[in-house]
Amino acid sequence: MNMKTAVLTLTGFEIQETPIPIINDNELLIKTLACGVCSGDLFVYQNRADFVATYNRLGHEASGEVIEVGRNVTAVKPGDIITALALPAYADYFVASAEGVVKLPQVINPTYALGEAVACCVHAANRFGTKPGDKLAIVGCGFMGLICMQLAKYQGASFICAIDPVVERREMSQRLGADVAYNPFETKSDAILAEHGEFDIVIEAAGVQSAVDLCTDLVAQHGRIILVGYHQSNNGLRTVNMERWNFKAIDVINGHVRRQNEKVAAMRQGMMLMQQGHITTEPLVTVYDFDEIEHAFRDLTRGTPGLFKAVLQMEKK
Numbered sequence: 001m002n003m004k005t006a007v008l009t010l011t012g013f014e015i016q017e018t019p020i021p022i023i024n025d026n027e028l029l030i031k032t033l034a035c036g037v038c039s040g041d042l043f044v045y046q047n048r049a050d051f052v053a054t055y056n057r058l059g060h061e062a063s064g065e066v067i068e069v070g071r072n073v074t075a076v077k078p079g080d081i082i083t084a085l086a087l088p089a090y091a092d093y094f095v096a097s098a099e100g101v102v103k104l105p106q107v108i109n110p111t112y113a114l115g116e117a118v119a120c121c122v123h124a125a126n127r128f129g130t131k132p133g134d135k136l137a138i139v140g141c142g143f144m145g146l147i148c149m150q151l152a153k154y155q156g157a158s159f160i161c162a163i164d165p166v167v168e169r170r171e172m173s174q175r176l177g178a179d180v181a182y183n184p185f186e187t188k189s190d191a192i193l194a195e196h197g198e199f200d201i202v203i204e205a206a207g208v209q210s211a212v213d214l215c216t217d218l219v220a221q222h223g224r225i226i227l228v229g230y231h232q233s234n235n236g237l238r239t240v241n242m243e244r245w246n247f248k249a250i251d252v253i254n255g256h257v258r259r260q261n262e263k264v265a266a267m268r269q270g271m272m273l274m275q276q277g278h279i280t281t282e283p284l285v286t287v288y289d290f291d292e293i294e295h296a297f298r299d300l301t302r303g304t305p306g307l308f309k310a311v312l313q314m315e316k317k
Contacts, residue, residue: 001019002017002018002019002020003017003019003020003091003092004016004017004091004092004291005017005018005057005088005091005092006058006059006091006290006293007056007057008044008045008048008051008052008056008057008058009048009052009056010048010049010052012045012048012297013090013294013297015290015291015293018091020092020093021093021094021095023068023095024070025070025072026070026072026073026097027069027070027073027095027096027098028066028067028068028069028070028073028076028082028095028096028097028101029066029067029069029095030062030066030067030082030086030093030094030101031064031066031067031092031093031314032062032063032064032089032091032093032094032314033063033064033065033111033313033314034062034064034110034111034113034287034311034312034313034314035060035062035089035090035311035312036114036285036309036310036311036312037296037300037309037310037312038060038061038116038117039142039207039230040230041058041059041060042301043230043232044058045058045301046301057087057088057090057091058087058088058090059088059089059091060085060086060087060088060089060116061089061114061115061116062083062084062086062089062116063081063083063084063104063110063113063114063115064082064084064089064110065079065081065082066078066080066082066101067093069098072098073098075098076098076101080103081103081104082101082102082103082104083102083104083110083113083116084100084101084115085100085101085116085119085260085263085264085267086100086101090293090312092314099261100260100264102264102267102268102271104271105275107275108271111285111311111313112281112282112285112311113274113281114281114309115270115271116263116267117143117144117147117309118147118266118271118274118279118281119257119263119264119266119267119270120144120257120263120266121144121147121148121151122151122266122267122269122270122273123255123257123262123263123266124226124228124253124256124257125151125152125155126266126269127226127253127255128148128151128155128201128203128226128253129224130152130155130156130201131200132156132158133158134158134200134201135157135158135197135198135199135200136149136157136159136160136199136200136201136202136203137160137162137201137202137215137218138152138161138162138173138178138203138205139163139164139184139202139203139204139211139214139218140163140164140203140204140205140206140207140211140228141162141163141164141166141170141172141173141178142164142308143284143309144205144228144229145164145203145205145206145228146169146172146308147279147281148203148205148226148228148255149162149173149176149177150176150278150279150280151273151279152201152203153177154273154278154279157201159179159196160177160179161178161179161180161181161182161192161196161199162174162178162180163181163182163183163184163192163214164183164184164206165185166305167183168305170182172283172308175283176280176283184210184214189214189218190217192218193217193218197220198218198219198220198221198223199218199219199220199223200220200223200224201219201223201226202215202219202224202225203225203228203255204225204227204229205228205229207229207230207231207232207233208231208233209233209234209238209239211229213241216240216241216245219248219250221247221248221249222248222249222250223248223250223251224251224252224253225250225251225252225253227252227253227254227255227256228255281309284308284309285308285310286299286306286307286308286309286311287311287313288310288311288312288313289312289316290312290313290314292312293312296310
């Protein structure tokens, strides 16, 4: 039997018929309900001439319904609704390992679960070192930045300064808990420091050189910079003012994670926090039908106002 699959080509995504995958004894076959679009996938799309020959099946922020389980799988059963670490998932069905899924509580709509993306933020937040009363700045208020901001607020940050050049992102940051929000092109670091003083924790979630520089300006002595942004431009090369980092005696934390067992644990923790109402993704999500995948990627490429996270939904809206 075949399924619909989004395949990246030189001209963009095409919906093609491909065989439904066959699972082994330790895997699950999952019917896709929704899959988020990661900025990493957007990078591949925008540079597809370099990728399509070897990497044209994307999607790793999926949730769905378990259809079939391997003979060694006991923790989940057909009919369970899960969120997963799995690739590729821009398709009717995807395969995941039994260790790579988390059951969704009934109160969490799988369209908004985004378990993998939330897990990345939760894993980073577990390294923020937030203490009750800390002042925190978030530089970059896209999807990841605003999930991290909500987590820091839950951890006890008493004052949150959001910084982003896009007005819709600043507005959303305040809707989700920021105390103040600034356009860094209009309000420079000196003015922010004069108004609020230095910050105990500064989260970099923009992935650009100017954000790293701004974090250096804003962080207090013995404070922390958390690097969450996905740095792609200039082949990921960045410069830092080591004299200032040395003098300020700061901790610099790479907020990314590659250990899959830790990411699954963070995904489980994230779903619990979502269930308890401490974080929300729904205001950040724009839903597209699966066959609108090319439209979604074009909207993301052009920076459509108000588009934080595109989610592909398999059943038509």
